[in-house]
Every structure is written in C-alpha cells, then in structure tokens.
Amino acid sequence: MKRVLLSVFGILALAVATLTPAFAQSKGTVYYLVPTLLDEFQTGSVTALELFLKQVGYDFKSLNADNKTDAQQSQMNDVIALKPAAIVLAAVDFNALKPSVEAARAASIPVVEFDRQITATPSDFTSVAGTVEIGHIAADQAEALLKAKNGSVKGKVLQVLGDPGDPYTLDIQKGFEEKMKAFPDVKIISLPAMQWEASNAGTIVADQMLANPDIDLIFSHAAHLSVAAVASLEAAGKKPGDVMLMSSNGAPVGLDLIRKGWLNVEVEQPLYAQAAAVAMFMDKVANKQEIKPGDYDVLGLKSIVTKEAWGPNIKIPGAAITKDNVDNPAFWGNQKPPTETVKPVE
Numbered sequence: 356m357k358r359v360l361l362s363v364f365g366i367l368a369l370a371v372a373t374l375t376p377a378f379a380q381s382k383g384t385v386y387y388l389v390p391t392l393l394d395e396f397q398t399g400s401v402t403a404l405e406l407f408l409k410q411v412g413y414d415f416k417s418l419n420a421d422n423k424t425d426a427q428q429s430q431m432n433d434v435i436a437l438k439p440a441a442i443v444l445a446a447v448d449f450n451a452l453k454p455s456v457e458a459a460r461a462a463s464i465p466v467v468e469f470d471r472q473i474t475a476t477p478s479d480f481t482s483v484a485g486t487v488e489i490g491h492i493a494a495d496q497a498e499a500l501l502k503a504k505n506g507s508v509k510g511k512v513l514q515v516l517g518d519p520g521d522p523y524t525l526d527i528q529k530g531f532e533e534k535m536k537a538f539p540d541v542k543i544i545s546l547p548a549m550q551w552e553a554s555n556a557g558t559i560v561a562d563q564m565l566a567n568p569d570i571d572l573i574f575s576h577a578a579h580l581s582v583a584a585v586a587s588l589e590a591a592g593k594k595p596g597d598v599m600l601m602s603s604n605g606a607p608v609g610l611d612l613i614r615k616g617w618l619n620v621e622v623e624q625p626l627y628a629q630a631a632a633v634a635m636f637m638d639k640v641a642n643k644q645e646i647k648p649g650d651y652d653v654l655g656l657k658s659i660v661t662k663e664a665w666g667p668n669i670k671i672p673g674a675a676i677t678k679d680n681v682d683n684p685a686f687w688g689n690q691k692p693p694t695e696t697v698k699p700v701e
Contacts, residue, residue, distance in 0.1 A: 381412060381413065381414050382411075382412040382413050382440060382638070382641065383413060383414065383439060383440030383441075383641065384413065384414040384415070384416060384437075384439045384440055385404075385408050385413045385414070385415055385416075385439060385440055385441050385442070385443060385637065386416050386417070386418065386434045386437075386439050386441075386442050386443065387400075387401065387404050387405075387415065387416070387417040387418070387442075387443040387444075387445075387469070388417075388418050388420065388427055388430055388431065388434070388442065388443070388444050388445065389401055389417055389418070389419050389420070389445055390420050390422060390427065390445050390446065390447040390471070391419065391420065391421060391422040391447075391551070392419050392421075393422065393551060393552075393579070394551065394577060394578075394579040394604075394606065395578070395579065395606040395607055395608065395688075396470075396577070396604050396605075396606055396624065396626060397445075399606075399626050399687060399690075400445070400469070400470065400626060400629075400630060401417045402692075403626055403627055403629075403630035403631075403687075403692065404417075404443060404469070404630045404633060404634070405417070406630075406692060407630050407631050407633070407634035407697045408633070408634050408637060410634060410696050410697050411634045411635075411637055411638065411697060411698070411699050413440060413634075413637060413641075418430045418434070420447050422447055422550050422551070423447065424447045424448045424451045424452075426447075427446070427447045427452065427455075428451065428452065428455055431444075431452070431455035431456075431458070431459065432455070432458075434459075435458060435459050435462050435464060438462075438464065439464060440465075440637075440641045441464065441465040441466070441467060441479070441637065441640055441641050442459055442464060442465070442466050442467070443466075443467045443469050443633060444456065444466055444467065444468055444469065444471075444473075444478075445468075445469045445470045445471045446468070446471045446473060447520070448520040448521075449471060449472070449473045449474075449475070449520065449521070449522050450475065450520070451520075452473065453473060453475050453476045456468075456473060456476055456478060457476055460477070460478075460479070465479040465480075465640045465641060465643065466478045466479055467479060467480045467481070467482065467633055467637075467640055468480070468481040468482070468483070468665075469481075469482055469483075469629065469630075469633060470482070470483060470484070470523065470624075470629060471483075471521055471522060471523055472486075472522050472523075472526075472665075472668070473522075473665065474522075474663070474664070474665045475665070476665065477664075477665050477666045478665060478666045479640045479643075479666060479667075480633070480636055480639075480640050480646060480666065480667050480668075480669070481663075481665065481666060481667070481668040481669070482629050482630075482632040482633050482636075482669050482671070483523075483629065483668070483669070483670060483671070484523075484624045484625055484629060484670070484671055484672075484673055485670045485671065485672050485673060486522075486523055486526035486527050486530065486624075487526045487527070487529055487530035488530060488670075488672060488673065489526075489527050489530060489603050489622050489624065489673045490526065490527040490528065490529060490530020490531035490532070490533075490534070490603075491530045491531070491533075491534050492622050492673060492674070492675055493527070493530075493531050493574060493601055493603055493620070493622050494530070494531050494534035494535050495534070495675075496601060496619070496620040496622070496675055497512060497531075497535065497541075497572060497574065497601065498534075498535075498538065500572060500599050500601075500619055500620070501538075501541065501571060501572065504571060504599065505571065507540070508538040508540065508541060509538070509540035509541060510540075510541060510542075510571035510572065511541075511542045511544070511567060511569055511570045511571050511572075512535075512541060512542070512543045512544070512570070512571065512572045512573075512574060513544050513546075513559075513560065513563050513567070513570050513572070513573045513574070514528065514531065514543055514544065514545040514546070514574045514576075515546060515547075515548055515556050515559055515560065515573065515574070515575040515576065515580050515584065516528055516545060516546065516547040516548065516576050517547065517548060517551045517576045517577055517580070518547060518548070518549055518550050518551050519547050519549075521551070523576075524547075524576045527576055527603055528545060528576075531574070532545075544563060544567065544570075546559045546563070548575075548580055551577060551579075551580070553579050553580055553582060553583040554583065556575060556580035556581075556583040556584060557583035557584065557586055557587045558587075560573060560583070560584040560587040560588065561587040561590065561591070564587065564588070564591050564593075564598075570598060571598070571599060572598070572599040572600070572601065573598060573599070573600050573601070574600075574601045574602075574603075575600070575601070575602045575603070576602070576603050576604075577602060577603065577604045577606070578602040578604055578605070578606035578607075578608050578609030578610075578612070578618075578621060578688075579606060579608055580602065581600055581601075581602040581608075581609060581612055581617075581618055582608050582612070584600060585600070585612060585617050588617075595615060595616035595617045596616060599619050600612070600617055600618045600619055601618070601619060601620045601621070601622070602618060602620075602621050602622070603621070603622040603624065603673075604621075604622075604623070604624045605621055605622070605623030605624055605625075605626070605673075605676060605686055605687055605688045606621075606688050607688045607689070607690060609621040609676075609688060610676065610681050610686070610688040610689065613676065613677065613678055613681045614678070614681060619677070620675055620676065620677055621675075621676040621677075621681075621688070622673050622674070622675055622676070623673050623674050623675075623676055623686055623687070623688070624673055625654075625656060625671045625672065625673055625674075625687070626687040627654055627687050627692065627693055628653045628654045628656050628658065628671045629671055631653055631654050631693070631697050632651075632653045632658065632669050632671065634697045634699075635651070635653065635697055635698070635699060635700050636667075636669075636699075636700055637699070638699040638700070639699075639700060646660060646667040646700075647660070648660045648661050648662050648667070651669065651700070653669070653671055654693055654695070655685075656671055656672055657672070658670060658671045658672070674686075676688070
C-alpha cells in the first residue's frame with residue numbers, strides 16, 4: 356500500500372509540474388515607468404499591464420514620475436542598474452527621455468514604449484493607439500454634430516489639448532485638424548492644458564466661453580479634462596446640451612458624462628488592448644527575437660505591426676462611444692477587464 360501511495364503522489368507531482376509551468380519560475384521582472392497617476396487612463400494602465408504581464412510569466416513593478424521629467428530620468432537610471440527583463444516606458448517628455456532609452460538599450464535592457472511614442476531613437480517595441488486615427492474619428496463625429504446643430508458643417512470649436520510634450524495629444528490634433536480642413540466654415544481654437552492638469556483645462560474653457568460665447572463644440576483630449584470643462588460650463592450657467600462636448604480616451608468619468616447628458620462622444624483609446632499587446636510580444640522583446648510585421652488580433656481588435664525607423668510598432672484602433680453603446684463592457688471605461696488570457700506570440 357505504501358508503495359502504491361508513493362507512486363500516486365509521484366504521478367500527481369509530475370502532473371502538477373506539467374500543468375503549471377508558468378508558475379515554476381518567473382521570466383524576470385518588467386518595470387513600468389508611468390508618467391503620472393493623475394487620470395484614470397494612467398492608473399488603469401498600471402493595473403492592466405500587471406494583469407497581462409503576469410499571465411505570460413513576468414513579475415511586475417511600476418514607478419510613478421508625477422509628471423516630472425527629471426524624476427523619470429532618475430528612475431530610468433535606477434532601473435537600468437537593476438538589470439530587469441525589460442522596461443516599459445510611457446515618457447513624461449518624449450524628447451527628454453531619448454538619452455535614457457539609449458542608455459538602457461546600450462546596457463542590453465530592452466525598452467518598450469507604451470502609449471507615448473518615441474520616434475527619435477529606436478526602441479524594441481512600441482504599443483500605441485492609432486492616435487492620428489482617433490483624431491480622424493473625432494473629426495467625423497464633430498462633422499455630424501455640427502451639421503445636426505447648424506444645418507451644415509459650420510461653427511466654432513474649442514480644442515483643449517493635453518501637454519504639448521506628449522505626442523499622443525499632438526497626433527490627435529494632427530488627425531482632427533487635417534480632416535476638418537475640408538470644412539472652411541469651421542473655426543478651431545486650439546489651446547494646451549499644460550501637464551494634462553484638469554484645472555488648466557477648466558481655466559481655458561472659462562476664459563474662452565467669455566471671449567467666444569458662440570462656441571458650438573468643445574473637444575478635450577482626455578475625459579478628465581472634460582470634467583473640468585463641465586464644471587466651468589456649469590459655473591457659467593450652462594446646462595447639458597447647451598454646448599456640445601467630446602473627449603478622446605474613454606475613461607470612466609467620460610462615460611459617466613455621456614450618461615448624464617453632458618458629453619456627446621468619447622473616442623476610446625483602447626487601454627486593455629494596448630497593455631495586452633505588450634504582454635503578447637514580451638517574450639520576443641525580452642529574448643531579442645524578431646517581431647514580424649503584419650496583422651494581429653489583440654483582444655478582438657484588428658491591429659497592425661509595422662517596422663518603423665524607431666522599431667516594431669503596433670497600432671490599435673479606437674472607437675466612438677455615444678449614448679447608444681456606452682454600456683458595452685468591451686470599453687475599458689466600464690472597468691470590466693477581459694476574462695480571456697493573453698498568450699505570447701510565437
């Protein structure tokens with residue numbers, strides 16, 4: 356009997372070892388250098404990257420730079436000394452972090468750019484939303500809203516950008532304005548909310564509503580900026596619907612503003628898919644293997660990997676959220692992470 360029990364336990368131990376290889380040994384630690392935890396996209400990115408990277412076998416740590424370039428540069432130096440499996444970077448300032456990226460790669464530490472593209476120097480992988488395309492989607496929505504209100508595509512648009520040191524907002528501006536050029540009767544006023552501070556956006560909206568009381572549409576490049584815009588509109592005696600509003604990241608506060616009637620459109624930045632793509636390709640990145648260009652399915656979204664001067668780049672599409680589809684659980688703003696497990700690309 357003792358011999359039989361030992362045999363059974365041996366078989367069980369072998370089965371457990373066979374079924375749980377991912378838990379036998381970590382593939383190493385991945386550090387995520389997040390620029391700020393000021394808004395829900397940034398806090399959500401930490402949670403999503405940890406979830407997906409752990410699914411593919413990596414330990415995870417994050418460091419917050421509090422929107423300070425010098426702090427993030429210092430963090431990069433500290434992490435390089437730790438020799439992690441990889442660094443995931445969302446740069447506070449894409450120009451200022453270029454030397455830090457080069458220093459990490461010179462030390463044979465792969466660098467993945469997340470959300471905020473750095474094109475001035477090569478990285479090992481970049482995962483971004485189609486930000487110019489988000490601008491295009493926003494322009495299509497603005498066209499429809501202005502036409503419905505004014506009978507044709509005309510009127511005045513206040514565009515509240517994020518920080519001009521962030522290529523995310525610059526690309527959205529580029530996409531939005533290049534499509535809106537087709538409508539010469541639309542005047543666009545573009546002003547930056549420095550450091551993505553909501554209070555700066557609120558001041559911009561308050562000042563512009565005094566200077567231009569005939570503004571038809573306010574387009575903010577993040578939902579938390581729209582919250583401040585709404586506060587300024589309320590202070591001016593406006594009610595939901597008096598001024599049309601759009602945002603472009605898909606945060607929970609944006610979806611809430613849609614439900615309350617303030618926000619007409621939220622163009623989603625696909626946070627879950629951007630984070631899942633990092634995890635899908637992390638083995639390739641960490642092992643310095645080729646990442647092949649082509650079409651990839653990322654959480655059901657058709658995404659494209661291209662080879663750029665700055666390295667392999669995956670672009671993931673966004674989508675327009677309105678009152679008709681606001682409760683769709685696929686949108687990250689509804690805070691229902693995907694149940695499917697991410698698998699490494701082979």
